[in-house]
Amino acid sequence: MPEGRDRARPRRRGGAGGRWGSWGSPRSGNGGGALRAPDGTAVPVHAPRPPAALHPGAWWLWALALGTAATRTTNPLLLTLLIATSAYVVAVRRPHTPWSRSYGAFVKLAAAVILIRLAFAVVLGSPIPGAHTVLTLPEVPLPDWAQGIRLGGRVTAEALTFALYDALRLAALLICVGAANALANPSRLLKSLPGALYEMGVAVVVALTFAPHLIADVRRxxxxxxxxxxxxxxxRGLLQVGLPVLEGALERSVALAAAMDARGYGRTAAVPPAVRRTTAALTLGGLLGVCAGTYGLLTAEGGSYGVPVLLAGVAAALAGLWLGGRRTLRTRYRPDAWDARAWLVTASGAAVAALLTLAASRDPAALNPGVVPLVAPTLPLWPAAAVLIGLLPAFLTPAPETPHTRKEPTT
Incomplete structure (x- = not known):
């Protein structure tokens, strides 16, 4: 046999180091994880394993916590800082996927909300009194049964400022939801839901992914x-583009329904009637307990029983969800792990919400500046520093993988 052919044949190696010692084999006899060339020399391979992606639930909890913080203030400086914080995290950690492009649509929706709110304040007036007149519109007389509503009339700077503050708060909440939609993978989020919420989770995920697909179809x-x-x-262009988009949405819905039916969507396991009744009682009782506890926390008279009733309701609802999950026949393939990074990302958003809630109770004038008399808002220092805690996910989570940053094994 020629020498070259014999040298190219894989050679069987024994020992604890591995089984095969040929070129391209996953193990080698003497080199640990190195590859073996045909002449027997070890070739090291440097292929760093990319870090695992963050749990999608952590992104949603972080974004909802920032949205909760936005509802506690009308200070335009703090709201702008919240929007900038979420936008920076999205800019550096948004993956390069079609569904992540919906963030721009949420920003445009927030801008439209601000413009519509200002237009309503101009046309319909505002109950806020003011001394600085911006313009005066012709007022339309209304009947007596429409008292409290006016069309046109005097538009004051105080009314416009109040409308701007109120609209900016809603816009910040929408942008935070858009950040969660751009950062969290909807399909992975569906895999992470408990079994009892699987059907509802599918409906929510389909609804959330409709906007990115719609935007992609319109651009295409x-x-x-x-x-x-x-x-x-x-x-004309809107009509010519809208009809194909509607047709594509209908075709996608039919294909999705066929795929869900082929995979046995909606199939349930046989559960004894006693377990079903217990599950319904725990879930309904838990929701009632959560509502009663929340009402107790919001009222001065219910401060003593609000927290215990709320905790009992949450415990009952979780028990009902756990029992309800036994009716769903589904398994998870490679579920996402809730690691330390997910805890830190969630804790950063919760810290922003908690600190702004505390600041709103201690210094309400700084977080909710008045407009009568009309004064310039000031930036409170320690609430602003609390908002900056929301930037931690930009440094704690791995950067999104792109074709330019993907590293191939080098020899």
Whole structure:
């Protein structure tokens, strides 16, 4: 046999180091994890394993906590800082996927909310009194049964400022929800839900992924029309683009329904009637307990029983969800682990919400500046520092993998 052919044949090696010692084998006899060249020399391979992605539930809890913090203040400086914090995290940690492009749509929706709220304040007036008149519109007289509502009239700077503060708070909440939608993978979030919420989770995930697919279809169709020299703006362009988008949405819905039916969606296991009744009683009682406990916390008279009733309701609801999960026949393939990074990301958002809630109770004038008399808002220092805690996910989570940053094994 020729020498070259004999040298190219894999050689069987024994010992504890491995089984095969040929080129391209996963193990080698003497080199540990190194590859073996045909001449027997060890070739080290440097292929760093990318860190695991963050749990999608941590992104949602972080974003909802920032949204909760936004509802505790009307200070435009703090709200702008909250928006900038969430935008920076999205800019550095948003994955390169179609569903992550919906963040821009949420930003445009927030801007539309601000403009609509200001338009309502101009046209319908505002109950806020003011001494600084910006403009005066012709007022339309209304009947007596429409008291409290006016069309046109005097528009004051105080009313516009109050409307701007109120709209900016809602816009910050929408942008935080958009950040969660851009950072968290919807399919992985569905895998992480408990079994009792599987059907509801599928409906929510389908609803959340509709907007990214809609935006992608609109961009694709507008680009195709521009390449063909056809108009893509105006009423005509909207009609010509809207019909194919609607057709694609219907086709996607039919395909999704067929795939869900083929996978046995909605199939339940046989559970004794006593377990079903216990599950319903625990879930319903837990929700009632949560509502009663929340009402007790919000009222001065219920401060003594609010926390115990709320905790008991949460415990009963969790027990009902655990029992309800026994009716769902589903398994998880490679479930996402809730690691230390997920705890830190969630804790950063919860800290922002808790600190702003505390600041709103201790210094309400700083977090909710008045507009009568009209004064410039000031930036409170320690609430602003608390908002900056929300930037921790930008440094604690791994960077999204791109084709330019993906590393191949080097020899």
């Amino acid at each position: 169709l507008r680009a195709a029309r521009r390449l063909r020299g056809r108009p893509d703006k105006g009423v």
